[in-house]
Amino acid sequence: GIQVEQSPPDLILQEGANSTLRCNFSDSVNNLQWFHQNPWGQLINLFYIPSGTKQNGRLSATTVATERYSLLYISSSQTTDSGVYFCALIGSNYKLTFGKGTLLTVNP
Amino acid sequence: DSGVTQTPKHLITATGQRVTLRCSPRSGDLSVYWYQQSLDQGLQFLIQYYNGEERAKGNILERFSAQQFPDLHSELNLSSLELGDSALYFCASSAGPRRTDTQYFGPGTRLTVL
Numbered sequence: 001g002i003q004v005e006q007s008p009p010d011l012i013l014q015e016g017a018n019s020t021l022r023c024n025f026s027d028s029v030n031n032l033q034w035f036h037q038n039p040w041g042q043l044i045n046l047f048y049i050p051s052g053t054k055q056n057g058r059l060s061a062t063t064v065a066t067e068r069y070s071l072l073y074i075s076s077s078q079t080t081d082s083g084v085y086f087c088a089l090i091g092s093n094y095k096l097t098f099g100k101g102t103l104l105t106v107n108p
Numbered sequence: 109d110s111g112v113t114q115t116p117k118h119l120i121t122a123t124g125q126r127v128t129l130r131c132s133p134r135s136g137d138l139s140v141y142w143y144q145q146s147l148d149q150g151l152q153f154l155i156q157y158y159n160g161e162e163r164a165k166g167n168i169l170e171r172f173s174a175q176q177f178p179d180l181h182s183e184l185n186l187s188s189l190e191l192g193d194s195a196l197y198f199c200a201s202s203a204g205p206r207r208t209d210t211q212y213f214g215p216g217t218r219l220t221v222l
Contacts, residue, residue, distance in 0.1 A: 030207035030208050031207050031209070031210075031211075033210065033211065041196055041215075041216055041218070042213075042216070043198060043216070044110075044213075045210070045212060045213070048210040086151065088151070090207045090208075093164070093207075094156060094163065094164035094207055095164060095166050096141070096143075096153055096200075096211060097153070098150060098151035098152075
């Protein structure tokens with residue numbers, strides 16, 4: 001099946017800093033989603049982005065499918081951005097495969 | 109709020125028991141998916157149903173079974189529970205069966221097996 005690698009595994013920021021999270025994958029994708037899992041365990045949809053660039057407030061994402069990577073940008077980070085960020089994608093089968101996630105901690 | 113509902117939120121039971129987790133998809137969505145999140149395995153796809161029919165299967169144990177009912181809600185049945193089944197179980201839904209459909213996740217059911 002498709003392999004998904006996320007980096008960095010852990011990231012600690014001060015409030016107001018910017019960050020870039022990366023997701024590398026091993027095959028062509030039909031579906032790529034970014035999620036935020038908050039400290040209560042809830043998985044929140046951030047972006048559906050199998051290709052191109054999207055922006056939503058302080059967050060933006062870019063997927064370069066031909067080079068098999070996606071980036072999630074967080075600007076002016078806030079303590080409420082803390083949690084785990086997952087990249088998940090579907091390749092040639094029907095299974096949404098998740099990466100191991102990036103644990104983000106934003107300190108006040 | 110994604111619009112996907114799951115009950116119960118928490119479940120504590122003993123080894124060897126059987127439990128049923130319930131999921132209601134977003135209004136209008138025909139596909140339902142089940143995922144398991146554990147500390148050692150991460151987030152794993154278990155099974156997908158589309159309009160009542162099984163569509164795709166992942167790493168679902170034989171002790172686990174699921175179904176989707178005519179009103180489109182779904183149930184995941186876990187039997188002969190083991191300590192290692194303790195995990196967060198998510199349900200997701202999407203409009204259709206396509207790989208390109210966005211999946212929206214419910215709040216999860218946290219299962220603890222003692």
